[in-house]
Amino acid sequence: MANMTLEKTKMPEQDPKVRARNFDEVTLGYTKEMAMEEATRCLNCPKKPCVTGCPVSVRIPEFIAQVAQGNFEKAYEIITSTNSLPAVCGRVCPQENQCEGKCVRGIKGEPVGIGRLERFVADYMMKNGNSAVSKPEHNGHKVAVVGAGPAGLTCAGDLAKKGYSVTVFEAFHTAGGVLMYGIPEFRLPKAIVQKEIQKLRDLGVEIMEDMVIGKVLSVDEIMDMGYEAVFIGSGAGLPRFMGIEGESLIGVCSANEYLTRINLMKGYLDEYDTPVIKSKAVAVVGGGNVAMDAARSALRMGAEHVYIVYRRSEEEMPARKEEVHHAKEEGVEFMNLNNPVKIKADETGRVCAMECIKMELGEPDESGRRSPKPIEGSNFDLAVDTVIMAIGTSPNPLIRTTTQGLEANKRGCLVVNEDMLTTKEGVYAGGDAVTGAATVILAMGAGKTAAASIHEYISSK
Numbered sequence: 001m002a003n004m005t006l007e008k009t010k011m012p013e014q015d016p017k018v019r020a021r022n023f024d025e026v027t028l029g030y031t032k033e034m035a036m037e038e039a040t041r042c043l044n045c046p047k048k049p050c051v052t053g054c055p056v057s058v059r060i061p062e063f064i065a066q067v068a069q070g071n072f073e074k075a076y077e078i079i080t081s082t083n084s085l086p087a088v089c090g091r092v093c094p095q096e097n098q099c100e101g102k103c104v105r106g107i108k109g110e111p112v113g114i115g116r117l118e119r120f121v122a123d124y125m126m127k128n129g130n131s132a133v134s135k136p137e138h139n140g141h142k143v144a145v146v147g148a149g150p151a152g153l154t155c156a157g158d159l160a161k162k163g164y165s166v167t168v169f170e171a172f173h174t175a176g177g178v179l180m181y182g183i184p185e186f187r188l189p190k191a192i193v194q195k196e197i198q199k200l201r202d203l204g205v206e207i208m209e210d211m212v213i214g215k216v217l218s219v220d221e222i223m224d225m226g227y228e229a230v231f232i233g234s235g236a237g238l239p240r241f242m243g244i245e246g247e248s249l250i251g252v253c254s255a256n257e258y259l260t261r262i263n264l265m266k267g268y269l270d271e272y273d274t275p276v277i278k279s280k281a282v283a284v285v286g287g288g289n290v291a292m293d294a295a296r297s298a299l300r301m302g303a304e305h306v307y308i309v310y311r312r313s314e315e316e317m318p319a320r321k322e323e324v325h326h327a328k329e330e331g332v333e334f335m336n337l338n339n340p341v342k343i344k345a346d347e348t349g350r351v352c353a354m355e356c357i358k359m360e361l362g363e364p365d366e367s368g369r370r371s372p373k374p375i376e377g378s379n380f381d382l383a384v385d386t387v388i389m390a391i392g393t394s395p396n397p398l399i400r401t402t403t404q405g406l407e408a409n410k411r412g413c414l415v416v417n418e419d420m421l422t423t424k425e426g427v428y429a430g431g432d433a434v435t436g437a438a439t440v441i442l443a444m445g446a447g448k449t450a451a452a453s454i455h456e457y458i459s460s461k
Contacts, residue, residue: 002040002041002042002043002044003037003040003041004041005041005109006108006109006110007109007110008038008041008110008111008112008113008116009030009034009035009037009038009041009113009116011027011028011029011030011034011113011116012027012028012029013026013027013028014026014028016326016329016330016331019186019330020296020299020300020330020331021299021300022186022300023184023185023186023268023300024185024186025185025186025187025189026186026187026326027091029116029119029120029123030116030117030119030120032070032072032124034120035067035116035117035120035121035124036067036068036069036070038112038113038116038117039064039065039067039068039112039117040068041105041112041113042061042064042065042068042105042112043104043105044061044064044065045061045104048060048061049102049103049104050099050100050102050103050112050114051099052102053098053099053100053101053102054098054099054441055098055441055442055444055445055448056082056083056089056154056441056444056445056448057082057448058078058079058082058083058089058099058118059078059079059081059082060099060114062078063075063076063078063079063117063118063121064112064114064117066078067117067120067121072120072121072124072125072128072129073125073129073130075121076121076122076124076125076129079118079121079122082448083118083444084153084154084157084158084196084199084200084444085150085153085154085196085444086118086119086121086122086196087119087122087123087126087192087195087196088150088179088188088192088193088196088440089115089118089440089441089444090115090116090117090118090119090120090121090122090123091115091119091187091188091192092179092183092187092188092439092440093115093439093440093441094320094439094441095114095115096111096320096321096322098441099114099115100112100113100114100115123192126192126195133199133202133203135202135203135204136160136161136162136163136203136204137163138163138164138165138204139162139163139164141163141164141165141228141458142164142165142166142167142226142227142228143159143164143165143166143167143227143228143229143230143231143454143458144166144167144168144169144222144223144225144227144229144230144231145166145167145168145169145230145231145233146168146169146213146219146222146230146231146232146233146234146399147168147169147170147171147177147232147233147234147235147431147433148168148170148172148175148176148177148197148207148209149176149177149178149179149233149234149235149431149432149443150177150178150179150233150431150440150441150443150444150447151231151233151235151430151431151432151433151443151444151446151447151450152168152170152177152231152233152234152431152447153168153175153176153177153196153197153200153444153447154443154444154445154447154448154451155231155233155428155430155447155448155450155451155454156168156200156205156231156447157200157203157205158447158448158451158452159451159454159455160200160203160204160205161203162451162455164455164458165204165206166204166205166206167205167206167207167208167227168205168206168207168208169208169211169213169217169222170207170208170209170210170211171210171211171212171213171234172209172210172264173209173210174209174264175194175197175207175209176190176193176194176197177233177235178235178432178440179193179440180193180263180264181256181259181260181263181264182256182259182260182263182290182293183259183263183293184259184262184263184293184296184297185263185268186296186300187293190263212398213234213398213399214398214399214401214402214403215398218402218403219232219399219402219403219406219424219427220403220404223426223427228426228458228461229426229427229428229454229457229458230426230427230428231420231427231428231429231430231447231450231451231454232399232414232422232427232428232429232430232433233429233430233431233433233443233446233447234395234396234399234433235395235431235432235433235443236393236394236395236396236413236432236433236436236437237256237393237395237396238393238394238395238396238397238412239254239255239256239257239389239392239393240254240389240391240392240393240394241254241389241391242285242340242389242391244340244341244342244343245342245343246342246343246344246345246351246354247343247389249343249345249349249350249351250345250349250350250351251277251279251350251351251385251386251387252343252351252386252387252388252389253277253386253387253388253389254388254389254390255284255286255290255291255293255294255388255389255390256290256393258276258277258294258297258298258388259290259293259294259297261274261275261276262274262276262297262301267301268297268300268301276301277386278301278302279298279301279302279303279384279385279386280303280304280305280385281303281304281305281306281307281383281384281385281386282295282298282303282305282306282307282384282385282386282387282388283307283309283340283354283382283384283386283387283388284298284306284307284308284309284388284390285309285310285340285387285388285389285390285391286308286309286310286389286390286391286392287308287310287311287312287316287317287318287319287336288317288318288319288390288392289318289319289320289323290390290437291308291310291319291390292308292319292320292323292324292326292327292332293323294388294390295307295308295327295332295388296326296327296330296332298386298388299330299331299332303386305333305384306331306332306333307332307333307334307335307382307384308327308332308333308334308335308336309335309338309339309340309354309356309382310334310335310336310337310338311337311338311339311359311372312336312337312359312361312369312370312372313336313337313361314334314336316361316369316370317336335356335382337358337359337360337361337372338356338357338358338359339356339357339359339372339374340354340355340356340387341355341356341357341379342354342355343355343387344381350385351384351385351386351387352383352384352385353381353382353383353384354381354382354384354387355379355380355381355382356379356380356381356382357374357375357378357379357380358374358375358378358380359372359373359374359375360372360373360375361373392436392437393432393436393437394411394412394413394436394437395408395412395413395414395432395433395436397412399433400412400414403424403427404424405423405424405425405427406422406423406424406427407422407423411436413433413434413435413436414429414433414434416428416429416430416434419449419450419453419456420434420446420449420450420453421453421457426457428450428453428454429450430443430446430447430449430450431443431446431447434446
């Protein structure tokens with residue numbers, strides 16, 4: 001008999017006042033008893049609508065049924081048959097818009113805590129399970145992957161399981177992509193990311209770091225090295241700015257740079273000599289998950305006031321509701337329906353204020369969200385010493401401009417077909433390099449599709 005409790009089993013988390021000043025993980029995870037209790041809320045629907053909402057097609061009711069019985073190792077086996085990064089997905093996937101958004105328990109109450117259960121299983125196996133991975137027999141074929149982020153790692157893992165010799169070329173000194181440089185430690189501990197990546201290495205995936213493709217090697221040169229296909233999963237690391245006066249002042253930076261210094265370069269730890277802006281009052285411009293990450297990081301770096309400045313209302317914010325909720329609990333101040341028009345400097349040339357204008361919502365735009373328009377004469381100054389721009393990113397043009405035959409759209413994103421094949425034979429692409437900045441799980445789904453397409457391409461030769 002299913003547990004018909006309307007609410008999810010509550011997950012323990014740090015007190016907001018305490019966690020706002022440390023980088024330890026906010027949510028603490030389920031115990032075995034909590035996980036088994038939550039798993040009994042699953043109705044094991046015959047049509048499995050939750051699976052249709054998962055970009056990597058995790059066999060959700062099957063693994064949850066095993067959790068309910070306490071068979072955590074079997075649950076892990078089921079999850080990892082389609083998902084190479086379960087501990088990551090359980091933490092950062094927008095489940096409310098995907099698997100949990102399709103859960104029938106959400107019609108009258110809260111959906112089953114699918115993400116929480118996936119995280120529990122992955123964490124449990126990291127601590128208690130047998131982590132040995134059996135290497136598949138080599139099939140005699142070589143594939144190259146550009147970028148060791150979610151898309152590239154997923155593609156590499158799926159191909160390695162089929163016996164391919166896979167080499168991943170990563171530009172940074174550490175594999176993981178946005179999982180390492182973008183998402184803060186308090187949401188996704190880096191030790192967990194590296195444990196997930198080690199499992200791919202155990203499968204035989206070779207990861208070559210400090211390899212900036214387009215500089216050290218071109219895609220064409222990689223293809224001349226005996227690789228039968230290349231997957232480009234290089235992400236979207238080029239930050240956007242508004243083009244307003246004062247963006248070049250000392251004290252203005254992109255969220256990408258700010259988070260990279262804190263996360264990848266360990267700027268939050270005293271023992272690392274990483275230069276990071278020390279601020280008293282911070283304005284973060286934007287309303288997505290990156291904006292929440294930057295704002296919550298700024299609090300933990302010692303800022304007394306942190307403002308989210310967003311031109312639409314909270315209802316239109318693209319950030320996960322959980323992230324908005326946590327940011328508010330921790331003391332981030334939300335200034336919705338406001339938009340920057342100018343950044344001002346003091347006599348030393350540093351940021352001292354950001355001039356904003358109040359906004360109101362008009363008719364919906366092409367995305368379906370109501371278009372904001374300024375209220376004339378409503379300008380005001382917000383006293384801040386740091387401005388962090390979190391208004392999106394686009395793909396770096398380095399790879400496409402150094403590779404013959406690669407086409408991109410007007411946003412600089414690579415053009416692919418439904419099989420993730422680019423306009424160049426044997427070259428596939430996916431993730432943010434194709435879509436622009438999106439979610440980790442969508443990038444993983446693209447990497448999975450590309451791996452299947454590459455396998456079919458090589459097998460048909």
